[in-house]
Amino acid sequence: MPAVDRPWRDTWPRPARPGDGNAWLTGSCWLYCRRAGVPVLWVGSVTTPGAKGDVYACGTCLAELDHIVRLQAHGRDEAGALPCGHRRIERRGGKAYCAGCKRQVYL
Numbered sequence: 001m002p003a004v005d006r007p008w009r010d011t012w013p014r015p016a017r018p019g020d021g022n023a024w025l026t027g028s029c030w031l032y033c034r035r036a037g038v039p040v041l042w043v044g045s046v047t048t049p050g051a052k053g054d055v056y057a058c059g060t061c062l063a064e065l066d067h068i069v070r071l072q073a074h075g076r077d078e079a080g081a082l083p084c085g086h087r088r089i090e091r092r093g094g095k096a097y098c099a100g101c102k103r104q105v106y107l
Contacts, residue, residue: 015066016041017059031061 016022018039028036040056043065057065088099096105 015059015062017062025056027056029058029061030055031057032064033058033061 024039090099
């Protein structure tokens with residue numbers, strides 16, 4: 001089934017995990033678990049008032065972060081930031097549109 005025909009939760013790519021072809025290193029997870037000596041992936045940089053650093057996360061913490069972001073996005077949809085939640089997508093002229101409110105959706 002094409003991504004445009006699936007619910008928004010199904011169209012997002014899966015979060016990164018070891019063995020997926022990304023540049024995983026062995027190191028310390030900077031996110032939730034803070035474990036050392038585990039496969040981690042660089043996810044971005046952070047700037048604090050005193051320093052800058054690179055943030056690395058393990059697969060489990062990346063999955064948790066992905067889950068939190070999806071819930072937040074879904075919450076915005078439900079709260080009315082997106083009037084109908086764009087639950088059903090349809091194709092017209094090579095572009096994706098919400099079947100409910102008819103607005104163009106960028107996938």
